[in-house]
Amino acid sequence: MQLYLPIADIPVNVLLILAMGAAVGFVSGMFGIGGGFLMTPLLIFVGIAPAVAVASVASHIAASSFSGALSYWRRRAIDPALALVLLSGGVIGTALGVWTFTLLRSLGQLDLLIALSYVVLLSTVGGLMFWEGLRAIIRARRGERVTMRRSGSHGWIHGLPLKMRFKRSKIYLSVIPVVVVGLIIGFIGAVMGIGGGFILIPIMIYVLRVPTATVIGTSMVLTLVTMVFATMLHAVTNHLVDAVLALILMIGGVTGAQFGARAGQKIRGEHLRLLLGLLILAVGIRFAIELVIRPEELFTIRETGGAA
Amino acid sequence: MTGVARVVVLGLALALSAPLAVTAAHAEKLIVSVSNHRVTVTPNYSGEELVLFGSVERDDKTPADPAAYDLVVTVSGPRADMVTRRKERKFGIWINTDYRQFLQVPSYLAIFANRPFDAIAPPEVQRRQQLGLNNVLLTQRVGPDYADVVPDDPFRSAFVRLRSRLGLYREATSAVTFLTPTLFRTGIPLPAEVPIGTYDVDIKLFAKGALVTQTDTTFEIVKVGFEQFVATSARQSGFTYGLATAFMALMTGWMASIVFRKD
Numbered sequence: 001m002q003l004y005l006p007i008a009d010i011p012v013n014v015l016l017i018l019a020m021g022a023a024v025g026f027v028s029g030m031f032g033i034g035g036g037f038l039m040t041p042l043l044i045f046v047g048i049a050p051a052v053a054v055a056s057v058a059s060h061i062a063a064s065s066f067s068g069a070l071s072y073w074r075r076r077a078i079d080p081a082l083a084l085v086l087l088s089g090g091v092i093g094t095a096l097g098v099w100t101f102t103l104l105r106s107l108g109q110l111d112l113l114i115a116l117s118y119v120v121l122l123s124t125v126g127g128l129m130f131w132e133g134l135r136a137i138i139r140a141r142r143g144e145r146v147t148m149r150r151s152g153s154h155g156w157i158h159g160l161p162l163k164m165r166f167k168r169s170k171i172y173l174s175v176i177p178v179v180v181v182g183l184i185i186g187f188i189g190a191v192m193g194i195g196g197g198f199i200l201i202p203i204m205i206y207v208l209r210v211p212t213a214t215v216i217g218t219s220m221v222l223t224l225v226t227m228v229f230a231t232m233l234h235a236v237t238n239h240l241v242d243a244v245l246a247l248i249l250m251i252g253g254v255t256g257a258q259f260g261a262r263a264g265q266k267i268r269g270e271h272l273r274l275l276l277g278l279l280i281l282a283v284g285i286r287f288a289i290e291l292v293i294r295p296e297e298l299f300t301i302r303e304t305g306g307a308a
Numbered sequence: 309m310t311g312v313a314r315v316v317v318l319g320l321a322l323a324l325s326a327p328l329a330v331t332a333a334h335a336e337k338l339i340v341s342v343s344n345h346r347v348t349v350t351p352n353y354s355g356e357e358l359v360l361f362g363s364v365e366r367d368d369k370t371p372a373d374p375a376a377y378d379l380v381v382t383v384s385g386p387r388a389d390m391v392t393r394r395k396e397r398k399f400g401i402w403i404n405t406d407y408r409q410f411l412q413v414p415s416y417l418a419i420f421a422n423r424p425f426d427a428i429a430p431p432e433v434q435r436r437q438q439l440g441l442n443n444v445l446l447t448q449r450v451g452p453d454y455a456d457v458v459p460d461d462p463f464r465s466a467f468v469r470l471r472s473r474l475g476l477y478r479e480a481t482s483a484v485t486f487l488t489p490t491l492f493r494t495g496i497p498l499p500a501e502v503p504i505g506t507y508d509v510d511i512k513l514f515a516k517g518a519l520v521t522q523t524d525t526t527f528e529i530v531k532v533g534f535e536q537f538v539a540t541s542a543r544q545s546g547f548t549y550g551l552a553t554a555f556m557a558l559m560t561g562w563m564a565s566i567v568f569r570k571d
Contacts, residue, residue: 002352002354003352004349004350004352004353004354004500004535006531006534006535006536006538006539006542007538007539007542009501009503010500010501011352011353011354011500059553059554059556059557060557062557062558062561063556063557063558063560063561063564064561064564065561066558066561066562066565067560067561067562067564067565067568068565069561070561070562070565071565109403111404112403112404116401227557228554228557228558231553231557232547232550232551232554233550234550235542235546235547235549235550235553236546236550237546239542239543239546239549241549241550241553243538243542243549243552243553243556244538246553246556246557247556247560250556250557250560250561251560254560254561254563254564255564258564258568291401291402292400292401292402293402294397294402295395295402297470298394298395298396298402299392299393299394299395299463299466299467299469299470300392300393300395300404300470301391301392301393301467301470301471302390302391302393303388303390303415
């Protein structure tokens, strides 16, 4: 079933896009992440221009994170104060990200930046997650108890000024690192077309020491708002958001996510982290290979406007 | 070798017969029509083929040697500026380095003829009449200068090659068929990726290596209905479009959380 996408300006197979949305949705539901880091490369792979893919995936992630955030809200697993502080940084980061996106697009280096950031981010995060999962599994085999450092242990982050009490998360923390984290995630998300959940969640757990109960829900709120904001900015500045493409992705994505979430509950935590780490690492390595080996076609064409 | 030899011989023959061709030049008239002057892009659009029909009208003064007619049809889509970039290996990775800007070049270009251009006209006529992708004018900006370059320039040939791969630039020297000595037809394939806009069709009639007469017609490719609405609102009212898309995302997310609610 072919459908012509009005902004991407190419016909696509609706069932293929639906299936891609569902598959990525399944993964995102299973691991509690947005899945943008899989969706954007997949779209580029089927022939959609990277810029259109990045801009359209933003609205797709907004949809899936909203449905997730709603269910976490009902379970009171969102810390509104923490979400607000994260957002103040996230919104600025997103604006900076879209601005960088526009600038690099005009310089012809956008594709390089997208590829490079995928390589660096995904290999690092994927590698760490894989390693951490592996160690947890080995420890479990040996019958050792996992000794998480207590949230009371103070690192340098806890010495920063402007402390604030986040009631629902039961933590007392400076707002500076929280704003900075929001800013970085917002920036990365807008440039790479990802929600950033897979980076944000580890940072919140290991660096900010937010209790796991409120981590996923709160990170979803940040993802939701930055992605809605990114959709708006991409639509206003670059006119690249394909609403038809986004809608197909959303429908596939939210459906797949439900089944993914159910499947995720049956798998043990450390196995889940190991799998997710492998998946992220694989995508990162794929991008790295593409950068290093000699491309089949050295030339690219891009329209720079000025149509008569 | 034989190809070159043939061209030289042909060129000589043409040079000799040139005065004759000029006297006969204005006796023919071309009458053409395309099968559809308005191609609409609908949700299930996946490419289309137009047909161009035409006939060569002659009066009694025309010498009766119809086999000598040659026809070249050039279809050019809306013009746009394009940049061609070349990747080079820097610091171990492949990145875009050098680039050339092509100014107001056709986004779609199809050149069809009834036989190879070398058989139709000598090289200088081919160049002047822009017969074939190698002879068509593609203006580049090289620093402060505006110029077209030799056909084997790496950027120009890469540009033509990439456009051809998308089916947007094409050349076929057997696409025009003469149904009778004066009646001809050719198909104009429009792949799914064709840009929206007005297309110029330029038809040139050659006899004995010289241009006899030419005519032109146009057709347009338009988005209609929903596609048109989405594309124009995205471009003209980005803010409202963004709001609508964001709202759609929220509605989809909300619906999903209602539909799949477990409790």
